[in-house]
Amino acid sequence: MNLFSASVCIAQKDLRLFFRDRTGMMLGLLLPIALVTVFGMIMKFAFGGSSGMPKVAVWVVDADGSDASAKFVRGLRELGMLSVLPRAGEPAIDAAMARALVLDGEAHHAILVGKGYGEALAAGKEPPITVVRDPGRAMEARLVGIGLMQATMAAAEGKSMPWLLASMMRRQGMSEAGAERVQASMLLVQNVIDRFVAGDAELKDAAATPANGFDMASIFEDMVPVVREDVQPPARPKNLNHQLAQSVAGMTVMMLMFGLMACSVTLLQERDQGTLRRLLVSGAPRASLLFGKFLFCIAVGLLQLAIMFVYGELVFGVGTFRDPLTLVVLAVTWAAAATAFGMLIAVWAGTPKQAEGLSTMLILVMAALGGCWFPIQVADLPWWADVVTHATLTHWAMTGFQGMFWHQKGVLDPTMVRAIAVQWGFVAVATMLAWRVWRRRFTAG
Amino acid sequence: MQEALLAVTDLSYSYRERQAVRAASLQCRRGAILGLLGGFTGTMTFAGAAFRPAGDAAMRSRLGLVPQELALYDDLTARENLAFFARFQGLDAAATATAVARGLELAGLVDRQNDRVKTFSGGMKRRLNLAIGDLHGHELLLLDEPSVGVDPQSRNHLFESLRTLRSAGRTLIYTSHQMDEVQRLCDRVAVMHEGRVVASGTTAELAARAGTPDANLEQVFLSLTGRSLRDEA
Numbered sequence: 266m267n268l269f270s271a272s273v274c275i276a277q278k279d280l281r282l283f284f285r286d287r288t289g290m291m292l293g294l295l296l297p298i299a300l301v302t303v304f305g306m307i308m309k310f311a312f313g314g315s316s317g318m319p320k321v322a323v324w325v326v327d328a329d330g331s332d333a334s335a336k337f338v339r340g341l342r343e344l345g346m347l348s349v350l351p352r353a354g355e356p357a358i359d360a361a362m363a364r365a366l367v368l369d370g371e372a373h374h375a376i377l378v379g380k381g382y383g384e385a386l387a388a389g390k391e392p393p394i395t396v397v398r399d400p401g402r403a404m405e406a407r408l409v410g411i412g413l414m415q416a417t418m419a420a421a422e423g424k425s426m427p428w429l430l431a432s433m434m435r436r437q438g439m440s441e442a443g444a445e446r447v448q449a450s451m452l453l454v455q456n457v458i459d460r461f462v463a464g465d466a467e468l469k470d471a472a473a474t475p476a477n478g479f480d481m482a483s484i485f486e487d488m489v490p491v492v493r494e495d496v497q498p499p500a501r502p503k504n505l506n507h508q509l510a511q512s513v514a515g516m517t518v519m520m521l522m523f524g525l526m527a528c529s530v531t532l533l534q535e536r537d538q539g540t541l542r543r544l545l546v547s548g549a550p551r552a553s554l555l556f557g558k559f560l561f562c563i564a565v566g567l568l569q570l571a572i573m574f575v576y577g578e579l580v581f582g583v584g585t586f587r588d589p590l591t592l593v594v595l596a597v598t599w600a601a602a603a604t605a606f607g608m609l610i611a612v613w614a615g616t617p618k619q620a621e622g623l624s625t626m627l628i629l630v631m632a633a634l635g636g637c638w639f640p641i642q643v644a645d646l647p648w649w650a651d652v653v654t655h656a657t658l659t660h661w662a663m664t665g666f667q668g669m670f671w672h673q674k675g676v677l678d679p680t681m682v683r684a685i686a687v688q689w690g691f692v693a694v695a696t697m698l699a700w701r702v703w704r705r706r707f708t709a710g
Numbered sequence: 711m712q713e714a715l716l717a718v719t720d721l722s723y724s725y726r727e728r729q730a731v732r733a734a735s736l737q738c739r740r741g742a743i744l745g746l747l748g749g750f751t752g753t754m755t756f757a758g759a760a761f762r763p764a765g766d767a768a769m770r771s772r773l774g775l776v777p778q779e780l781a782l783y784d785d786l787t788a789r790e791n792l793a794f795f796a797r798f799q800g801l802d803a804a805a806t807a808t809a810v811a812r813g814l815e816l817a818g819l820v821d822r823q824n825d826r827v828k829t830f831s832g833g834m835k836r837r838l839n840l841a842i843g844d845l846h847g848h849e850l851l852l853l854d855e856p857s858v859g860v861d862p863q864s865r866n867h868l869f870e871s872l873r874t875l876r877s878a879g880r881t882l883i884y885t886s887h888q889m890d891e892v893q894r895l896c897d898r899v900a901v902m903h904e905g906r907v908v909a910s911g912t913t914a915e916l917a918a919r920a921g922t923p924d925a926n927l928e929q930v931f932l933s934l935t936g937r938s939l940r941d942e943a
Contacts, residue, residue, distance in 0.1 A: 266800035278783070278794045285785045539779025543842070546775045547799045 275557020297520030331383030340416030427451035498673030515637035529607030566600030605695035635659025748902030774848030813841035833864025
């Protein structure tokens with residue numbers, strides 16, 4: 266029997282066994298789907314649809330209960346970047362409970378609106394607001410800060426700028442007299458703006474009307490005049506955000522490694538159950554055992570990828586099938602690379618337990634470093650960490666899949682060619698090493 | 711006298727830095743059952759090593775193996791196990807069908823052919839294990855403790871099957887720690903000790919050589935190899 270026929274024979278037998286163990290098969294195929302679903306949903310909802318902005322959960326305690334404070338809280342709720350708690354209809358909490366939630370890690374920020382908020386705002390004074398925060402959450406703190414400013418402006422109906430600026434200058438060390446002069450000057454500016462908002466024809470330029478009307482809350486975002494130019498592939502699905510694409514690609518890449526590791530371990534099971542010796546003396550080429558397992562793993566890998574991609578498309582609309590050629594090339598490439606990794610670990614490890622332990626550690630490390638969990642590609646890493654990241658197999662798989670999902674690149678794009686070439690290079694080296702170890706450890710004697 | 715299928719002279723063989731066979735010489739006639747006593751390392755390795763000089767697939771294709779382990783796939787049926795090993799040994803579709811049918815007969819599993827192996831008793835698995843080893847109709851069949859852990863009926867069936875194979879002109883090398891089995895089944899017996907063939911012949915010849923003409927094979931074996939513990943694998 267020639268090498269190819271014997272390898273196909275082994276692969277067919279293993280596929281039959283794979284499909285026969287229905288519970289194992291369903292777990293192998295459904296677990297990745299469950300993970301993609303969980304991570305995909307988290308990313309989709311946590312990062313606010315297609316905006317790509319993370320939503321920060323903030324507890325709000327309104328001790329004032331005035332119209333102005335209610336407007337302030339409503340302003341916070343309307344911001345896309347914050348998830349304000351408690352939600353409408355849920356019981357309110359007090360300041361002590363809010364502090365306890367932050368202390369316990371149940372919340373990272375709480376905004377306490379003190380008594381007298383409405384009166385202070387009407388009088389043009391600093392309103393009593395306290396932000397309770399976990400100092401280790403600096404990134405979220407900035408978002409909360411932006412949200413506070415926008416909600417305050419909304420609550421003050423655009424009249425907050427004078428006292429806001431005066432207050433800011435006091436905090437910068439300006440004297441009370443200086444701060445009062447700033448506030449007085451800004452009141453003049455505010456009056457002009459009020460007249461403009463009220464529709465004073467003298468102040469209106471009929472030819473220049475903002476697309477969304479006057480929006481005091483976002484006025485600071487547009488303070489520096491810039492031309493914004495959106496650059497993105499035209500075929501990118503509208504509801505796709507970067508984190509979602511990252512999640513679907515990352516979980517797919519990582520779970521395929523786990524799945525194919527389990528398939529590769531069947532090589533060790535052959536030895537342990539005694540069938541290996543019987544197969545080795547059968548007269549068929551000994552290499553067929555290794556290559557048969559290789560074919561089996563690739564077949565299972567492609568099946569798993571196909572299920573994951575169909576699911577990702579149906580549930581999340583990641584645009585999987587926009588470019589079938591690129592999809593097929595990337596899928597075959599990653600299935601081969603993950604198989605080669607699994608085979609190398611399987612033949613190198615002495616027992617299935619060793620193989621599972623070692624592979625779990627390596628896969629998790631590679632998944633983290635390669636960007637399967639979070640977009641490490643955009644992180645500002647030190648040079649050595651960047652080298653380590655590029656040394657992981659998962660990095661190149663993620664480069665390929667994110668290139669297809671997010672950047673909508675085709676298989677001939679130089680970045681994609683490089684990612685694919687690196688993976689096939691690994692396949693060649695790992696398979697050769699696996700073959701050498703296989704011959705030495707499994708067929709000797 | 712029938713021709714020798716296997717003739718080995720001064721064979722030495724090391725495995726994993728261990729001298730498993732030392733200058734051993736042995737002959738095995740075609741159509742006979744040769745009992746080989748002395749543990750797996752000293753016996754099956756010896757038999758395997760005898761085929762090793764050529765070491766190629768052509769030589770291996772003349773050799774069938776019935777390992778001590780139940781080398782079966784539990785989640786495949788008896789028929790699927792037989793068919794897989796037949797195909798893997800290079801049989802075409804027609805030959806596979808014939809070999810599978812013969813194997814099921816030999817194992818006495820025609821009625822259970824479509825049941826998964828994991829539902830079988832130990833004896834049924836042993837019978838299937840033997841049938842798979844014989845699928846290709848190899849000239850020489852190595853059997854490593856093929857009756858371990860089986861019920862008397864299955865053991866009896868196994869022995870009948872082996873005698874049937876011998877009658878069909880097949881050569882069997884049979885290793886076992888069950889001396890009574892070897893005495894009952896084998897035409898000749900070779901005793902290995904520390905990698906050497908220390909004696910070979912019929913049970914009666916071995917007994918005479920050991921100076922205990924009325925002794926059984928176990929007593930002869932102890933006489934030839936000593937009573938100290940044997941820790942060979």
